[in-house]
Amino acid sequence: MPPPGQTQLPDWDSLKVQVRTIIASHRVVIFSKSYCPYCNKVKELFRSLHVEYYALELDVTADGPSIQQVLVELTNQRTVPNVFVSGTHIGGCDATYQAYQDGSLQKLLGDSKDAEPYDYDLIIIGGGSGGLACSKEAAGFGKKVLVLDYVVPTPLGTSWGLGGTCVNVGCIPKKLMHQAALMGQALQDSRKYGWQYEEQVKHNWETMVEAIQNYIGSLNWGYRVSLREKSVTYLNSYGEFVEPHKIKATNRKGQVTYHTAETFVLATGERPRYPGIPGDKEYCITSDDLFSLPYCPGKTLVVGASYVALECAGFLAGLGLDVTVMVRSILLRGFDQEMAEKVGAYMETHGVKFIKKFVPVQVEQLEEGMPGRLKVTAKSTGGGPEIFEEEYNTVLIAIGRDACTRNIGLERIGVKINEKNGKVPVNDEEQTNVPYVYAIGDILEGKLELTPVAIQAGKLLARRLYGGSSTKCDYINVPTTVFTPLEYGSCGLPEEKAIEEHGKQNLEVYHTLFWPLEWTVPGRDNNTCYGKIICNKHDNNRVIGFHVLGPNAGEVTQGFAAAIKCGLTKELLDETIGIHPTCAEVFTTMDITKSSGQDITQRGC
Structure with missing residues (x-):
């Protein structure tokens, strides 16, 4: 012992x-x-x-x-x-x-x-911007790559070609329809600039849709050619995991093939969410249907307050349609709320009606047609009358999007997803909890849902996997623009988030209203455009938030985003000589802070 x-x-x-x-x-x-x-x-x-x-x-x-x-x-x-x-x-x-x-x-x-050797080095599920970028980059390193892309038709039967949401039912047709609406405003302005025309001006929906779809078709074909040139195998088939490293591909005819790979990339993207009320899938459309709609939608109710909802409502109203937006709570959740309110106010003064704090509970068809007639019943989400009823020709649902991850067999190989929204948690190298499976694009949990982000992440992932690179995708200070009738561009933190992270006392916010020179002759919308920068006082007045509401906001924001990436400070902005006369120059002359309470209204250009 x-x-x-x-x-x-x-x-x-x-x-x-x-x-x-x-x-x-x-x-x-x-x-x-x-x-x-x-x-x-x-x-x-x-x-x-x-x-x-x-x-x-x-x-x-x-x-x-x-x-x-x-x-x-x-x-x-x-x-x-x-x-x-x-x-x-x-x-x-x-x-x-x-x-x-x-x-x-x-x-x-x-x-x-x-x-046994795998059939492929890399299989990518999803032929959108991120998946295509990743596939071509990997093929450039001599890897054998397969891309699977399959569009499940919408409840109304709408489908499309290779290229993903952005090309087919997102950024590209959205921007083109936005441009069509801006042309209508330019026509009105042109009379003040001396243009005279006798012919009655009206918009032809069918002509616009045909032209846009022809352009999208050329992009679809271009992607297929590009994959072929890079020796990437493309299958128009639905991919589904059946066991580790093995996937089942089912084409439109129901024919099944099986393929194995050492590595997989999930790039399936998202699809619009439906509210789950009577008549939603039977009678409503989403942005997946709108851009190829073969008839003018007529009097339209847009349900939602997302950027998709406001962009669609904006260009429909700009084309001369009667448009109403039904909002459950706030506009543009996640964006700077001061800017969001200004976006909504501009739309309201330019013909878009808003029904705030209501949600639809039923959509009934009163009459078939192209368009037909629908009756919408809605209930209050707080305050105001309890029930709202109105008739519309078209109801567009834009209440958010869900990741396409639930029906591709991820549970069979142990890939974890967020059960609430289908999003995929990944580490800083886009790797899921299963080591041979990666994910990029809109399906990533906590990351920005933007096409250029997916493209960048896809390229960098392929370079890390096969090119010896260690560069990771930077999800900080990513610029974006909401293409509402008055465009809203931003880069960095919304003011609310900046206050939350740094404290109001540690920030200085510079702001100004401005009047584009082009708008002075028609005499419209003075003191409507707005810009502001949020600076961190304890970091050399570094710009941590950039926001602009005005024409060509995307073009303005892109340049300033590069400067922010380089560590832009208020002093550097003040030292920058502006281009006169432009809208962007206001960011080189801002001298009024919010905390001063001084008047920022403009009386001239």
Whole structure:
């Protein structure tokens, strides 16, 4: 017996036998500690491969410290995890992942399916901007790449070609229809500039849609040609995981093929969300249907306050239609709310009606047609009358979008998603919890849903996987623009977020109203355009938020975004000579702060 107060030490030789027996008795052994994140990462790898493992948690095992000393003697490794496969010592977390990447782990596991060469180096599910960018970049490194792209038709049967949301039912047709609406305003202004015309001016919806769809068709074809030139295989098929590293592809005719790959990239994008009320899918449209709608939508109700809702409402009103927007709570959630309110106010003074704090509860068809007649019943979300009823020709649902991740077999290979919205959590290298599966674009949790972001992330991912690069996608200070009738461009933090992160007392906000010279002759909308910058007083007055409401806001914001990326300060802005007369020059002459309370209205250009 040991002396009082001392613990009997385990027999060293018997411990060695015990450790060797554990290693020999199991296909995979992980000597681990329950709180260790690297141990959990290794366990996640084996779970994703559907490989059972035996984990001995040294921090909760009586002889844990002594076993760890035995392992030091056996392997010359002091840390955990300490991994053995089929009796062979692999090492720690990094060594295990390296063995997985070079294929030696699969060989040790003795799984014949893993030992066989894969059909492809990379399979990408989704032929949108991010997926296409990633595929072409990977092919440029000599990799064998397959792209699967399949558009599930909308409830009304609308479908489209290769290129994803942006090209087919997003940025491209949206901007072109926005331009069509701006032309209507330019026609009105032109009379003040001396243009005389006798012919009655009216808009032809069918002509516009045909021209836009012809252009989109040329883009679809261009993407297919580009993939072929890069030797990327393209299948117009629906991809679905059936087991690790293996996917089932089903085409429109129901024909099925199977394909394997070493690595997969999820780039499935999002589709519009429906409110789940009677008549929504039967009688309503979404932005997926609008841009190829074969008839003018007529009197339209837009349900939602997202940028999609306001952009669509804006250009429809600009084309001369009777447009109403039904808003549940606030406009442009996530954007600067002062700017959002100004966007809404401008739209309201230019013909768009708003029904605030209401949601639809039922849509009924009163008459079929192109368009037909619909009756909308809505209820209050707080204050005002309880029930609202009105008739419209078209109801456009734009209440948000959901990630297309629920029906592609992710649960079969263990990829985790946010059950609420289908978004995919990833690390800073776009890697999911399953090591051979990555995700890019709109489906990423907590990242910006913007086409250029997906393209950048896709290219950089391919370069890291196959080009030896270590550059990661930067999701900070990404510029964007909402193409409402008066465009809103932003880069950096909304004012609310800046206050939350830095404290109001640590910020200085410079702002001004301005009047574009082009608008002075027609005499319209003075003191409507607005710009502001948010500066961090304790970081050399660095610009952390840039916001502009005015014509060509996207073009203005793009240039300033590059400056912000370079660390733009208020002093540097003041030292920059403006281009006169332009809207953008107001950012080089701002001298009024919000805190001063001084008047910012303009009396001339």
